[in-house]
Amino acid sequence: MPPRPSVSSHSKLAVPGSVAPAKLGRPLPQKFFARSVHEVAPELIGATMLVNGVGGVIVEVEAYHQTEPAAHSYRGPTPRTMVMFGPPGFAYVYRSYGIHWCINFVCEKEGSAAAVLIRALQPTHGLAAMRRRRGLEDERALCSGPGKLASALAITNAQNGLALTAPPFAIHGRTSTPEIATGVRIGITKAAELPWRYGLKGSRFVSKPFTNGAA
DNA sequence: CTCTTGATCTTCT
DNA sequence: GAAGATCAAGAGC
16 A cells, blocks of 8 residues: 555644644742733733643633623622632632533632633643543644533532642743734623633634634 | 534522 | 523534
């Protein structure tokens, strides 16, 4: 059988739209999260998020704040949203549509009830574990949505309320400043006009394209 | 490619 | 009873 010259080598190349495997920045301290959610959210783009060593580069997030009706915290604390009302630098994990888990990073200060929803990663660490948990091979489908990445990283309510600055979490800051795409948030009907979605411009690992040309 | 639907937990009406 | 910070599978074009 003649070899297949070009196709097999192409399959080893990085997926187009991926960033170069950058050096990990410093672990983000609690202080990083103790600022306006609108400062923290775009600065998380390009950071690396690992849970028990499995994860990747954050390429899409959304900001939520108690003062705005799309936020779970809008109507005050409940058993589910209690963590959002606590101090910054902790994980708020909630059940979505009764089936999926989604993870937020709590920001600002106790009582602010502001958080950043992590919506998509470019997988870089523990690909085999992610593929096993997701039952998929396609790298671009592993973490391209909040429910998907929680599944790939084995995030459940067991992580709700845990500090982001200690195991099993490892959140490393970025080492350079990427171009950021912005847009309206996905899948909400209230306060749908607010442009509080942030992405890595040109990334093909986001859950949905950004309409302002960012893919 | 787009559109529709089922899965079924937490909260609100 | 209904809606929701979702996803995957199936139908149709």
